[in-house]
Amino acid sequence: MQSNDLQVTPTISHTTLSTQRHDSAATSLVGYSTTTGAQEKIVSFVIPADRLLPEPHPKYLTDIFFVLFVVIIFFSVVGNSLVIAVSVKSRKLKTVTDIYILSLAISDLLIATLNMPFQLYFTVVNEWMTGGKTGEALCKFTNYIQGCTVISSIFTLLAIAIDRYVVICRASISQQRHRQKTAIIAVISVWIVSTLIVIPHLLYQKLQIRLKISTIDSLLFFDGIRYICVEEFPSYPVINAQRLYSLIQYIGCYMIPVVIMAFTYGRIGHRLWIHQPIGDILANPRNHGLIIKQKRRVIRMLMLLFLSFTLLWFPFFTFALYSEYVAIDKSYRVKLTALKLVGYSNCCVNPIIYTFLNKNFKQDLSKLFCRETNAPSNQRRPYDTGNQTGNTEKVTSLGKEWHRPCLRCEKCKKTLASGSHAEHEGKPYCHKPCYAAMFGPGGYGHGGTESHKY
Structure with a gap:
């Protein structure tokens, strides 16, 4: 014998819903479905808000x-x-x-x-x-x-x-x-x-x-x-x-x-x-x-x-x-x-x-993006140094070729000019104050390693 009662859709992902109450504690949702155009059965249930997917940002x-x-x-x-x-x-x-x-x-x-x-x-x-x-x-x-x-x-x-x-x-x-x-x-x-x-x-x-809830035509429904x-x-x-x-x-x-x-x-x-x-x-x-x-x-x-x-x-x-x-x-x-x-x-x-x-x-x-090189200039392509650093100028000092920004004092890192700086163990230093303070304890050029120009 057929029943006149409405069969509620068992799959919640297609159950149509309308919202009755929404607050921080719970969301009361009313689900409904129809078997004919004239009959309708209402099924009420409450879903806590902490079981719903958070609302997306605007x-x-x-x-x-x-x-x-x-x-x-x-x-x-x-x-x-x-x-x-x-x-x-x-x-x-x-x-x-x-x-x-x-x-x-x-x-x-x-x-x-x-x-x-x-x-x-x-x-x-x-x-x-x-x-x-x-x-x-x-x-x-x-x-x-x-x-x-x-x-x-x-x-x-x-x-x-x-x-x-x-x-x-x-x-x-x-x-x-x-x-x-x-x-x-x-x-x-x-x-x-x-x-x-x-x-x-x-x-x-x-x-x-x-549970994800989506909206279509002002109606809410479960979306998986x-x-x-x-x-x-x-x-x-x-x-x-x-x-x-x-x-x-x-x-x-x-x-x-x-x-x-x-x-x-x-x-x-x-x-x-x-x-x-x-x-x-x-x-x-x-x-x-x-x-x-x-x-x-x-x-x-x-x-x-x-x-x-x-x-x-x-x-x-x-x-x-x-x-x-x-x-x-x-x-x-x-x-x-x-x-x-x-x-x-x-x-x-x-x-x-x-x-x-x-x-x-x-x-x-x-300095990380530039480097010194010992290659003679006649063995290098034109502007090879400049192409690596964006600076075409090169200088020669200590028997090597340098990008100009790379010829710097090892201590204070200020840029040096070729022929007007000191040297210690193959590294360039400015005369004052770095070389004098580090390698001239008895005074600049006295009582310690002598200063030389290159």
């Missing part, structure tokens, strides 16, 4: 976010790759600062290549790229990389600040001979601690199935299932584990390091710009001005690195913690994405700071 915001992501990723990858190349190839990690800057550049490059592209995809497509074990592994790994690299960056900046504070303000306990070894140990320790702190991301980051990457901590009756972890991470991995760095750079600035102990001046009266100038230049760069990281990541860290304690509204994802982009921009700002505030780094960067 089209214009998606386009803006896409452009910003691409620009930040491009300049972060190119800039930090050049920093790593200069640090390893040209500078050969000659100073303690080079070691720390290399660590920062690696952090920025990792987050630009292993985290930002996945965040870009989720922002534009509004779902995780794949499901299954592969999707969950990527979900855990990319968020783990973000946490690890950001924390390693702030701890590296903290190590730099402490190192400079000890050298400048506590010179009596500073051991110059072992500083590079100490810096390497500090960097390794920073990375180990960072990887341990963010282990919860590996444990509790997971894929979550969400999708995946998103979320963080789900275990629930306990007494404490909220996710809130506690976020609070500890915010205080221990951001606020405390920032306070310590602010104190150390404040003391360093007072020492270099306001109060210079008379003992420092008497210890090296001839070169004191040059030494102070060099220290100030390095400290300005390091202070700007600290301020850049602190100011660009502060909005994201604070908003993420704030969101743990308040109800999430519809604008949450837009705000979170925008603030995350502000933090990501720090990855492409750092190479700019190195280039414009570190004269030696800028010169080593240009």
Whole structure:
């Protein structure tokens, strides 16, 4: 016997829906289907909002976010790759600062290549790229990389600040001979601690199935299932584990390091710009001005690195913690994405700071793209040197041919003129102050290696 009751469509991906209520807690949806034009049966059900796919960004915001992501990723990858190349190839990690800057550049490059592209995809497509074990592994790994690299960056900046504070303000306990070894140990320790702190991301980051709802002719209908990457901590009756972890991470991995760095750079600035102990001046009266100038230049760069990281990541860290304690509204994802982009921009700002505030780094960067050659000019093609550097002028010095920008003092890196510079062990130096300070302890041209012109 046939029943007059309406047969409800069993496949939810084709069930037509209308929205009755939508808030942060739940969405009440009414589904209906008809077997004839005259009969209709209503089926009501409630779907929690946390089981629905998040609403996509407006089209214009998606386009803006896409452009910003691409620009930040491009300049972060190119800039930090050049920093790593200069640090390893040209500078050969000659100073303690080079070691720390290399660590920062690696952090920025990792987050630009292993985290930002996945965040870009989720922002534009509004779902995780794949499901299954592969999707969950990527979900855990990319968020783990973000946490690890950001924390390693702030701890590296903290190590730099402490190192400079000890050298400048506590010179009596500073051991110059072992500083590079100490810096390497500090960097390794920073990375180990960072990887341990963010282990919860590996444990509790997971894929979550969400229902996608689409709209056609003002009617809503299920459009299948999708995946998103979320963080789900275990629930306990007494404490909220996710809130506690976020609070500890915010205080221990951001606020405390920032306070310590602010104190150390404040003391360093007072020492270099306001109060210079008379003992420092008497210890090296001839070169004191040059030494102070060099220290100030390095400290300005390091202070700007600290301020850049602190100011660009502060909005994201604070908003993420704030969101743990308040109800999430519809604008949450837009705000979170925008603030995350502000933090990501720090990855492409750092190479700019190195280039414009570190004269030696800028010169080593240009040196990376030019080279000296021993080949006689009559064996080379016309303008061969210029074609490599964009500068057709070449000079001869020390028995070699140089691109003019490449003939520089090994110490201060200023450009030298052929025939009017000093030499030591086959390397060019300016006469004053570098050659005199480094190789003439008894006075320029006396008591040490003699100066020669080439």
